[in-house]
Amino acid sequence: MTPFDAVLFDLDDTLFAQSTWLEGAWQKVANAAEPLGVPVAELRRALTEIAAEGTAKGGIIDRALIEVDRPHVAIAPLVEAFRSHEPTALPTYPGAADLLGNLQGRVALGLITDGDPRIQRSKLQAVGLAGYFDVVVFSDELGREFRKPHAAPFHLALERLGVEAGAAAYVGDNPVKDVAGARSVGMTTVRVRTGEYRDVDGELPADLEVGDLLALIPELDRLLNAPDTIRPR
Numbered sequence: 112m113t114p115f116d117a118v119l120f121d122l123d124d125t126l127f128a129q130s131t132w133l134e135g136a137w138q139k140v141a142n143a144a145e146p147l148g149v150p151v152a153e154l155r156r157a158l159t160e161i162a163a164e165g166t167a168k169g170g171i172i173d174r175a176l177i178e179v180d181r182p183h184v185a186i187a188p189l190v191e192a193f194r195s196h197e198p199t200a201l202p203t204y205p206g207a208a209d210l211l212g213n214l215q216g217r218v219a220l221g222l223i224t225d226g227d228p229r230i231q232r233s234k235l236q237a238v239g240l241a242g243y244f245d246v247v248v249f250s251d252e253l254g255r256e257f258r259k260p261h262a263a264p265f266h267l268a269l270e271r272l273g274v275e276a277g278a279a280a281y282v283g284d285n286p287v288k289d290v291a292g293a294r295s296v297g298m299t300t301v302r303v304r305t306g307e308y309r310d311v312d313g314e315l316p317a318d319l320e321v322g323d324l325l326a327l328i329p330e331l332d333r334l335l336n337a338p339d340t341i342r343p344r
């Protein structure tokens with residue numbers, strides 16, 4: 112029997128590159144702005160550049176409109192264009208399906224993701240991994256104030272899985288939301304160095320850190336069968 116009963120995952124920049132979704136979303140926003148008299152290519156460039164400064168800051172569409180000198184353009188249709196960007200397929204990071212397939216049947220699998228649930232649900236469908244997860248928690252359904260690193264979405268996912276935090280590992284890319292968040296509830300933390308935060312160091316390192324999902328696959332047996340080698344308990 113494995114010492115872990117469950118492995119839970121983050122979605123964006125952990126299982127797939129958020130930038131691939133964003134590229135399409137910015138194109139859609141720019142297209143929606145064209146009939147409002149906004150130059151499409153300029154707006155798309157501004158959206159991409161501002162988002163590259165950090166997607167967590169928000170107000171990206173407002174700031175991009177200022178950047179292209181169209182501060183008075185109505186934002187509601189552009190926000191709706193963003194929210195309704197629902198690509199039918201998104202590429203996962205290499206190894207994502209192999210990793211989940213390897214874990215399936217050995218442990219319960221969960222996913223906890225922040226952000227607009229409509230968008231997050233659509234992303235999960237588009238990456239084609241939804242079927243692997245026994246439990247999916249969209250933290251915004253509890254309220255935006257309960258986004259990770261808040262303990263509530265972690266507790267909810269564990270409760271739905273019927274698993275104690277000490278018997279669960281959490282895999283994510285963000286040193287604060289994922290690593291600090293999962294650690295605060297007592298889960299073992301695994302960090303993948305992918306996506307927007309790949310070069311950002313956390314206050315405390317994760318229990319196990321890998322470059323990407325492919326590098327996690329050969330670590331799985333050690334993680335599942337000998338967690339003490341990952342994290343002294």
Ligand SMILES: [Mg+2]
Nearest residue numbers: 121123124284
């Ligand atoms: Mg993430």
